[in-house]
Amino acid sequence: xxxxxxxxxxxxxxxxxxxxxxxxxxxxxxxxxxxxxxxxxxxxxxxxxxxxxxxxxxxxxxxxxxxxxxxxxxxxxxxxxxxxxxxxxxxxxxxxxxxxxxxxxxxxxxxxxxxxxxxxxxxxxxxxxxxxxxxxxxxxxxxxxxxxxxxxxxxxxxxxxxxxxxxxxxxxxxxxxxxxxxxxxxxxxxxxxxxxxxxxxxxxxxxxxxxxxxxxxxxxxxxxxxxxxxxxxxxxxxxxxxxxxxxxxxxxxxxxxxxxxxxxxxxxxxxxxxxxxxxxxxxxxxxxxxxxxxxxxxxxxxxxxxxxxxxxxxxxxxxxxxxxxxxxxxxxxxxxxxxxxxxxxxxxxxxxxxxxxxxxxxxxxxxxxxxxxxxxxxxxxxx
Amino acid sequence: xxxxxxxxxxxxxxxxxxxxxxxxxxxxxxxxxxxxxxxxxxxxxxxxxxxxxxxxxxxxxxxxxxxxxxxxxxxxxxxxxxxxxxxxxxxxxxxxxxxxxxxxxxxxxxxxxxxxxxxxxxxxxxxxxxxxxxxxxxxxxxxxxxxxxxxxxxxxxxxxxxxxxxxxxxxxxxxxxxxxxxxxxxxxxxxxxxxxxxxxxxxxxxxxxxxxxxxxxxxxxxxxxxxxxxxxxxxxxxxxxxxxxxxxxxxxxxxxxxxxxxxxxxxxxxxxxxxxxxxxxxxxxxxxxxxxxxxxxxxxxxxxxxxxxxxxxxxxxxxxxxxxxxxxxxxxxxxxxxxxxxxxxxxxxxxxxxxxxxxxxxxxxxxxxxxxxxxxxxxxxxx
Numbered sequence: 001x002x003x004x005x006x007x008x009x010x011x012x013x014x015x016x017x018x019x020x021x022x023x024x025x026x027x028x029x030x031x032x033x034x035x036x037x038x039x040x041x042x043x044x045x046x047x048x049x050x051x052x053x054x055x056x057x058x059x060x061x062x063x064x065x066x067x068x069x070x071x072x073x074x075x076x077x078x079x080x081x082x083x084x085x086x087x088x089x090x091x092x093x094x095x096x097x098x099x100x101x102x103x104x105x106x107x108x109x110x111x112x113x114x115x116x117x118x119x120x121x122x123x124x125x126x127x128x129x130x131x132x133x134x135x136x137x138x139x140x141x142x143x144x145x146x147x148x149x150x151x152x153x154x155x156x157x158x159x160x161x162x163x164x165x166x167x168x169x170x171x172x173x174x175x176x177x178x179x180x181x182x183x184x185x186x187x188x189x190x191x192x193x194x195x196x197x198x199x200x201x202x203x204x205x206x207x208x209x210x211x212x213x214x215x216x217x218x219x220x221x222x223x224x225x226x227x228x229x230x231x232x233x234x235x236x237x238x239x240x241x242x243x244x245x246x247x248x249x250x251x252x253x254x255x256x257x258x259x260x261x262x263x264x265x266x267x268x269x270x271x272x273x274x275x276x277x278x279x280x281x282x283x284x285x286x287x288x289x290x291x292x293x294x295x296x297x298x299x300x301x302x303x304x305x306x307x308x309x310x311x312x313x314x315x316x317x318x319x320x321x322x323x324x325x326x327x328x329x330x331x332x333x334x335x336x337x338x339x340x341x342x343x344x345x346x347x348x349x350x351x352x353x354x355x356x357x358x359x360x361x362x363x364x365x366x367x368x369x370x371x372x373x374x375x376x377x378x379x380x381x382x383x
Numbered sequence: 384x385x386x387x388x389x390x391x392x393x394x395x396x397x398x399x400x401x402x403x404x405x406x407x408x409x410x411x412x413x414x415x416x417x418x419x420x421x422x423x424x425x426x427x428x429x430x431x432x433x434x435x436x437x438x439x440x441x442x443x444x445x446x447x448x449x450x451x452x453x454x455x456x457x458x459x460x461x462x463x464x465x466x467x468x469x470x471x472x473x474x475x476x477x478x479x480x481x482x483x484x485x486x487x488x489x490x491x492x493x494x495x496x497x498x499x500x501x502x503x504x505x506x507x508x509x510x511x512x513x514x515x516x517x518x519x520x521x522x523x524x525x526x527x528x529x530x531x532x533x534x535x536x537x538x539x540x541x542x543x544x545x546x547x548x549x550x551x552x553x554x555x556x557x558x559x560x561x562x563x564x565x566x567x568x569x570x571x572x573x574x575x576x577x578x579x580x581x582x583x584x585x586x587x588x589x590x591x592x593x594x595x596x597x598x599x600x601x602x603x604x605x606x607x608x609x610x611x612x613x614x615x616x617x618x619x620x621x622x623x624x625x626x627x628x629x630x631x632x633x634x635x636x637x638x639x640x641x642x643x644x645x646x647x648x649x650x651x652x653x654x655x656x657x658x659x660x661x662x663x664x665x666x667x668x669x670x671x672x673x674x675x676x677x678x679x680x681x682x683x684x685x686x687x688x689x690x691x692x693x694x695x696x697x698x699x700x701x702x703x704x705x706x707x708x709x710x711x712x713x714x715x716x717x718x719x720x721x722x723x724x725x726x727x728x729x730x731x732x733x734x735x736x737x738x739x740x741x742x743x744x745x746x747x748x749x750x751x752x753x754x755x756x757x758x759x760x761x762x763x764x765x766x
Contacts, residue, residue, distance in 0.1 A: 095714050367678065370749060
């Protein structure tokens with residue numbers, strides 16, 4: 001199991017601090033280096049950090065200081081960014097589903113960039129955020145992502161073309177298209193397929209006299225969990241090549257919205273083994289129950305979508321291992337983390353042992369329930 | 384669509400109170416009448432309300448006043464019950480997965496009844512809650528439940544027999560067995576099957592001189608969502624008959640742990656339509672996005688497990704309807720409520736319309752995330 005996510009700083013932090021409940025620690029140096037690596041790999045892109053991945057104020061401030069812009073999913077995230085001194089022009093309201101009152105508030109707060117993917121949303125933006133920049137999200141094929149995006153977001157390319165034209169009549173500024181190939185997307189070829197669909201619209205609209213200035217490539221840059229994933233340099237190279245192939249010298253301004261890539265492997269959760277048991281004497285697989293589960297931070301273990309590397313504190317790497325089923329502490333039977341995937345943990349594992357769940361910096365804290373079964377939400381330190 | 388869950392009180396409450404965010408209202412009279420109906424249907428049983436279903440203090444106080452005992456999943460729930468004046472002897476620590484520190488605390492607070500399903504847990508209870516009553520959860524077949532319980536809880540009957548015997552040597556008081564046929568269990572015959580497995584152990588242990596005093600039938604009493612479910616009187620009758628069939632005159636003291644049945648149909652959520660859209664002009668199904676989703680209270684819509692009745696405020700029953708896909712407001716594509724099940728909503732539905740999600744009193748508030756995408760957790764009023 002390849003890990004490499006426990007930085008010296010995180011190791012020292014957990015050595016010096018003990019927690020009664022599961023705790024996530026984020027290495028801000030790693031956040032910054034991830035940002036810089038991505039910026040180097042795709043120098044033509046402006047990076048809009050997807051605040052929803054982890055909205056800890058220290059993460060946002062760290063990224064602000066090194067030049068990030070921000071993609072906000074809600075008015076709460078917009079207000080949080082503004083409260084940290086992030087200028088409104090660096091914030092995009094990227095959710096295609098926005099309440100009317102939230103659009104009004106955002107506009108009053110100075111936000112001038114809005115996503116949409118439907119006629120009703122476009123009408124709302126036109127009347128509540130007049131004159132703003134708008135970009136239309138389109139549906140692209142996203143097979144190959146570990147956490148795929150279904151059809152919840154985006155419209156057909158035909159509809160996108162019509163709505164961008166309409167936005168002009170509504171007094172808005174159509175700046176381009178956005179798409180998302182799915183979070184943790186590991187098939188580089190998907191970018192190429194998507195860009196082919198996208199370029200057709202840019203070409204069509206140009207022929208009608210409308211120059212779209214911007215192309216939003218979304219997120220989907222992967223964090224290395226257990227499986228091998230291509231390096232970010234490989235990603236950047238392939239993306240640049242695909243952009244060159246489809247747009248040539250007329251490439252629009254590129255925006256990317258990474259979340260997981262920036263914070264995923266910058267975080268490690270320390271948790272505790274609550275119980276090790278067998279359902280009957282003959283069973284080889286032990287059940288290992290942790291004090292963290294689906295409802296207290298590990299929602300992305302649903303359907304075993306994300307397979308975090310797990311290590312046991314104080315156990316040598318050559319400890320004798322055996323197969324386990326991993327589950328959370330709640331009385332809910334859905335709260336099973338890994339049953340099919342063959343996790344191996346030490347044979348002498350017992351109640352009270354501390355474990356580390358690696359690469360858990362993204363989509364953990366805010367997914368926590370407020371207190372399902374009375375268990376507290378996941379706490380977090382940024383160091 | 385049969386509903387019948389919007390009581391006059393709830394209707395008046397929502398007519399008089401307006402909320403910017405989704406809001407759950409609980410009719411305490413309905414909570415009390417559900418409790419009384421269950422008590423009448425199964426008069427031989429002591430009712431331990433499953434606090435996890437909805438831990439609102441007013442619900443707990445209401446149930447305390449009419450004679451309920453309480454099943455707690457965590458030390459937090461135990462402390463909450465005690466803070467409301469519920470005596471320790473009326474509280475059972477029903478989670479089979481307990482931290483050592485939590486067992487110690489519970490014992491100090493006077494809790495003397497503990498669930499277990501494994502040797503390690505039994506050892507922990509013996510050393511940290513010496514002399515306490517213990518009951519062993521066994522695995523029973525639970526096909527037919529809408530929200531089934533997998534194999535996370537319970538051990539084999541062979542193991543249960545051995546552990547109950549062992550508990551005596553450890554200085555504990557083995558009081559019996561517990562099992563759970565799955566929440567929202569609608570096949571009455573499952574109770575009969577389970578009791579057959581259970582009775583064998585009572586008989587065996589009696590032959591070894593150990594009289595188990597208690598039998599915990601768990602929960603699983605259903606709330607009527609969309610589908611027809613048997614009445615609680617039918618349930619009670621079948622259960623009583625099954626107990627009589629298997630235990631005859633030697634029936635142990637019966638405990639039940641209802642959660643959903645007590646609070647499910649006592650609650651209604653009022654939420655708002657944020658967006659109505661189509662992905663392309665030809666699509667018949669509209670996408671309807673609400674300001675509540677999987678991560679803000681409707682976790683039981685995962686895999687469309689629970690199908691809540693939904694109505695639109697201010698629309699006549701004979702409004703023209705059309706098929707919809709229902710989704711939550713977050714940027715997460717998993718946050719789709721109903722895509723396969725054919726929900727029908729008015730053809731003139733639009734952003735800003737208020738909707739009611741019925742029978743949502745159980746497993747909603749505490750499942751809410753602390754703030755995924757910046758959306759606030761579900762708030763609740765008890766009236």
